[in-house]
Amino acid sequence: MNEHNTVEKMRRMRMNAMANLYHRSITEHLYQDYTLDDFLSMLIDTEWENRQNRNIESLIQRAGFKQAASSSDIDYQAKRGLDKTTFERLLSLNFLQKKENLIITGSSGCGKSFLAQSIGVKACQMLHSTMYYNTARFFDLAKLAKLQGTYYKLIKRIQKTELLILDDFGLANIDQQARNVLMDVIEERHESSSTIIATQIPVASWHGLIGESTAADAILDRIVFSSHRIELEGESFRRKKQLSH
Known part of the structure; x- marks a missing residue:
C-alpha cells in the first residue's frame, strides 16, 4: 500500500485532520500497538472533532x-x-x-x-x-x-x-x-x-x-x-x- 497516496486522497476528500494524523503515524511510527479498529476509530474521531470545531467557529463568526x-x-x-x-x-x-x-x-x-x-x-x-x-x-x-x-x-x-x-x-x-x-x-x-x-x-x-x-x-x-x-x-x-x- 502506498501510504502517501492514501494521505493525498484524504486531503482531496477534505479529510485534513485525518490526513495529518495518518501522515504523522507513518513518519513518526506512532500508534503501532493499536489494533486496526482502534486506529481507524481514532482517525475518524479526530476528523469528526475537527469538523465540529470548525462548525462552531463558523457559527460564532456568522453570529456577529x-x-x-x-x-x-x-x-x-x-x-x-x-x-x-x-x-x-x-x-x-x-x-x-x-x-x-x-x-x-x-x-x-x-x-x-x-x-x-x-x-x-x-x-x-x-x-x-x-x-x-x-x-x-x-x-x-x-x-x-x-x-x-x-x-x-x-x-x-x-x-x-x-x-x-x-x-x-x-x-x-x-x-x-x-x-x-x-x-x-x-x-x-x-x-x-x-x-x-x-x-x-x-x-x-x-x-x-x-x-x-x-x-x-x-x-x-x-x-x-x-x-x-x-x-x-x-x-x-x-x-x-x-x-x-
Missing part, C-alpha cells in the same frame, strides 16, 4: 457578536440580582428547545449584553444557528434591504435562525417602518424559534415605546407574556471600573 462572551466569565458575586441557578438553567438551552424567549433588563453597563451573548456563544457551541444585532442597526439594515429588494430574503434568514439576539432594544426611536420590521420578525419567529431581547427599558414601558396600539399589543402578546425574565439591578460595571482606576 460584538464581544467574546464566555459563560465561564460570568460574575455571580456582583450585587445585581443575577441568580446563578436560574441563569445556568438558561445556559442549558432548554428554553431554546421549547422555542421560548428571554428578556434581560437593567440599567446601562450592568452586563445585559454580555449575558445575552454568553448564551448566544453557548448556543453556537451546541451547533444552534445564532444571530446577534444591535436593534437600531438591525432596523437600519432592514430598511436598506427594503430599498435593495432583499428584505424578504433577510426575514427568511432571520426566521430560520434558531436564536436571535436583539441588543439595546428601545434606545432608538421606533418609527412606523421599524415597527413593521419588528412585527414581521416577531410574527415569523413566534413559537418556531427563540429570541433574546436585552434592554434598558422596563417591559412595562414597551407598549408606549412601540407606539401604535394594535401592533404593540400583537408584539407584546407574542414575545413578552410567555418569556423568561432576568431583571438586573445595581450600578454600572463600567462606571465601577472607571472609578477604581
Whole structure:
C-alpha cells in the first residue's frame, strides 16, 4: 500500500485532520500497538472533532457578536440580582428547545449584553444557528434591504435562525417602518424559534415605546407574556471600573 497516496486522497476528500494524523503515524511510527479498529476509530474521531470545531467557529463568526462572551466569565458575586441557578438553567438551552424567549433588563453597563451573548456563544457551541444585532442597526439594515429588494430574503434568514439576539432594544426611536420590521420578525419567529431581547427599558414601558396600539399589543402578546425574565439591578460595571482606576 502506498501510504502517501492514501494521505493525498484524504486531503482531496477534505479529510485534513485525518490526513495529518495518518501522515504523522507513518513518519513518526506512532500508534503501532493499536489494533486496526482502534486506529481507524481514532482517525475518524479526530476528523469528526475537527469538523465540529470548525462548525462552531463558523457559527460564532456568522453570529456577529460584538464581544467574546464566555459563560465561564460570568460574575455571580456582583450585587445585581443575577441568580446563578436560574441563569445556568438558561445556559442549558432548554428554553431554546421549547422555542421560548428571554428578556434581560437593567440599567446601562450592568452586563445585559454580555449575558445575552454568553448564551448566544453557548448556543453556537451546541451547533444552534445564532444571530446577534444591535436593534437600531438591525432596523437600519432592514430598511436598506427594503430599498435593495432583499428584505424578504433577510426575514427568511432571520426566521430560520434558531436564536436571535436583539441588543439595546428601545434606545432608538421606533418609527412606523421599524415597527413593521419588528412585527414581521416577531410574527415569523413566534413559537418556531427563540429570541433574546436585552434592554434598558422596563417591559412595562414597551407598549408606549412601540407606539401604535394594535401592533404593540400583537408584539407584546407574542414575545413578552410567555418569556423568561432576568431583571438586573445595581450600578454600572463600567462606571465601577472607571472609578477604581
